[in-house]
Amino acid sequence: MTKLDDHTRRDLEALLPLIEKTFPIPPRFRRGLGNDVAELSRLLTSARGERALAYLNRPPLLSAYLYYFLPWNLYRLCRLIPSLDLPLAPGDTIIDLGSGPLSFPIGLWLCRRxxxxxxxxxxxLDHSRGALEAGKKLFAALYSAAQPAPRPAGAAAPQGEPDCPWAITTIHGDLGQFHSHMREAALVTALNLYNELSQPISPGNDAGQRRFADKQAALLSGFAAGGGRLLVVEPGTPPSGRFITLLREALIGQGRPPLAPCTHSLPCPFPALRPPAAGRDTKWCHFAFDTEDAPAGLHRLSAAAGIPKERATLSFLLAGPQGPGQPKHGGPQSPAEQKARIVRVISSPFPARADGQAWGRYACGEQGMVLLRGAKTAVEAAEPGTLLAVRSTGERDPKSGAPVVTAP
Ligand SMILES: C[S@@+](CC[C@H](N)C(=O)[O-])C[C@H]1O[C@@H](n2cnc3c(N)ncnc32)[C@H](O)[C@@H]1O
Incomplete structure (x- = not known):
């Protein structure tokens, strides 16, 4: 999760006044915005059952989404996307499912100049017309406010935006009814959609969760071209982590190996299963990062709503083109390969020895979960999600049983 670069930070900062200008809230309702944000937060988490299907069609909730949830989702996206291998070429199609106010195109615009x-x-696609319309308005305002590079000769001009090289079509409808006749997309995205869609399946119903993930894997894969990629981003909670693990497994079955965060296609070492024994923690694949570089105005609104955000979290999966893809690994390796391997840093740092002399972080590689151990400053230095070449120490972590590695 790379820190925002200067351009993206500046553009995200400028987005908040743009949202205020594009969707002005009369002063008498403005005072209620903090409460509306708190209410929508409740409906999206603890009171999910009370949420109406097209909740974003209700103006106060849509305003809360546009002023608070959208900018935070864009912030998380802008921390994630630059580190992903997302090759897009002229003429490529991107399908965004559960798009809301066009969060993915807007996020891509902000962080992939x-x-x-x-x-x-x-x-x-979204079943809230209000959210899609708001997204179109915001993207148009964002485009007008920017000074994009000139459009290449011959590029088609989308409706309503004569110069914009991005042609955005909104589809108002339900995911279950959406058909894409061609397997056309270079990229299929679904951001913060599945925690809503999977809500009726209880977290204890693992067979139901698995069936749901299998169905979604087939659907996502069916929208993408053979050489296309799929990106799913969800909140960094254990249920979403479980969904991502199951989706990954199902997509491997569809011949679409994971490209990130996984460094391998072997079984997921962070499967978010309920702890088998008392005293054991659930280990789920998620990334938590500080939000120091998020817009100051967003921090102020978050504090006013009573939900300050010092840290943001997410779980995600980027799955690759169909075909043989990357090797699964796990085969015989030379002694040098066994010693130096690539792992992805997953957890936050924690004291790894009672005397405080060593710090650790859980990481993931083809040998499964490993404990990356070292001096506090060195262990803290890596951003969550960083890939590191590590060396085995030959020890095991007494708490988790994970092999202990160090970063040279
Ligand atoms: C939490 S919002 C996420 C919006 C956007 N992707 C983002 O990350 O900001 C979830 C979106 O999924 C849409 N949605 C939920 N279930 C859907 C369905 N069955 N068909 C189409 N859209 C759906 C909702 O209307 C909402 O806009």
Whole structure:
């Protein structure tokens, strides 16, 4: 999760006044915004059962989404996307499912400036017409406010935005009814959708969760071209971590190996299963990072709503093109390979020895979960999600049983 670069930080900062200008809230309702944010937060978490299907069609909840949830989702996306291998070429199609106010195109616009002049086609589906319309308005305002690079000769101009190289089509409908006749997309995305869709399945119903993940894997995979990629991002909670693990497994079955965060296609070492024994923690694949570089105005609104956010979390999966893909690994290795391996840093740092002399972080590689151990400053230095070459120490962590590795 790379820190925001200067351009993206500046553009995200400028987005908040743009949202206020594009969707002004009369002063008498403005005072209630903090409460509306708190209410929508409740409906999205502890009171999910009370949430109406097209909740974003209700103006106070849509305002709360646009002013608070959208900018935080964009912030998380802008920390994630630059570290992902997302090659997009002129003419490529991107399908965004449960797009809400076009969060994915807007996030991509903010943090992939290199793509702004590339003609891309977006198909954004949601069953809230209000959210899609708001997204179109916001993207148009964002585009007008920017000074994009000139459009390459011959690129099609989308409706309503004569110069914008990005053609965005919104599709108002339910995911269950959406058909894409061609397996057309270079990229299929679904952000913060599945924690809503899987809500009726109880977390204890693992067979039901597995069936749900299998179905979604087939659906996502069916929208993508053979060489296309799939990106699913969810909140960093154990149920979402479980879904991501199951989706990953199902996509491997569809011949779409994980590209990130996994460094391998072997069974997930962070499967978010309920702890088998008392005293054991649930280990789920998620990334938590500080939010120091998030817009100051967003921090102020969060504090006013009573939900200050010093840290953001997410779980995600980028799955790759169909075909043989990356090797599963796990085969015979030379002694040098066995000693130096690539792992992805997953957890936050914690004291790994009672005397405080060593710190640790859990990481993931083809040998499964490992404990990365070292001096506090060295262990703290890596951003969550960083790939590191590590060396085995030959020891095991007494708490988790994980092999202990060090970063040279
Ligand atoms: C939490 S919002 C996420 C919006 C956006 N992707 C983001 O990350 O900001 C979930 C979105 O999924 C949409 N949604 C939920 N179930 C859906 C379904 N069955 N079909 C289409 N859209 C759905 C909701 O209307 C909402 O806009």
């Amino acid at each position: 290199d793509l702004r002049a590339v003609p891309l086609k977006f198909r954004c």
